Amino acid sequence: MLKRTFIILYLSILVINLKVQAIGKYKGLEFLEPCSKRDPSFDICLLKSSNELIRQFRKGLPQLGYPEVEPIILDQINIAIGEAPNNYRAQFRNITAKGVSTLRVLELQSNISDSEVLLQVVLDIPKIGAVAKYRSSGTLVFVQAGGAGDYWGEYKGVKAKVFIRAKLFNVHNRQYLKLQQLKMDFSVREIKMEVNNIHEGNSILQSALNLFINSYSQDLLKKMKPDIRRKLVHLMSNFVENLFSQVPYDAWMEN
Secondary structure: OOOHHHHHHHHHHHHHHHHHHHHHHHOOOOOOEEEOOOOHEEEEEEHHHHHHHHHHHHHHHHHHHEEOOOOEEEEEEEEEEOOOOOOEEEEEEEHHHEOOOOOOOOOOEEOOOEEEEEEEEEEEEEEEEEEEEEEEEEEEEEEOEEEEEEEOOOEEEEEEEEEEEEEEEEEEOEEEEEEHHHHHHEEEEEEEEEEEEEEOOOHHHHHHHHHHHHHOHHHHHHHHHHHHHHHHHHHHHHHHHHHHHHOOHOEEEEO
């Protein structure tokens, strides 16, 4: 009888331990529910799982090396408009952005094989606020736009399309994803911007320039877009690589 009791107790502990390993083996990511590839609503499941991960990230996930996710910092962005010798050039440094953590996945499409995962997602960010230090020179629409000071920007209705290609690989008999390619493009519905200290603090020129950059904000964004996109792809690639390297494949999806 005593032996039988010990056997039952041992088996109970073993089952509980296996359950704990199965549920809590992803460094505190118990909220991640793997999606079955046989489920007709597989893409919807992945979308919901992605949004839940994003929701958790807003609070910080130190177990993945992200005690906090904001602000997002870009080192430098350059813009050049017009032709020499009086073309306008501006350099923005220490760009600090907040609001990115409010993003959510609107659409998700997947193509999964035994060795590769392809994902195409559409992201929505309601509003991003950014501040930076700028330095500029040259003329912008007959306005002497040289100066150095503070930049402020507000971007509403940000949409991003992101394509991810990843390969599966094994580590200690467990599968992980390794990022192979990440591409993205983005659009902004509404932009407000402001700079100060233009042409030695000339308030008239500064007002004229701020009026111009807000009237033609979408055109200016097009000029800045290649540099911004390159920086964002680098930033996002590092984030995805870190995520894939720490969270096993079967935490995301299962057969």
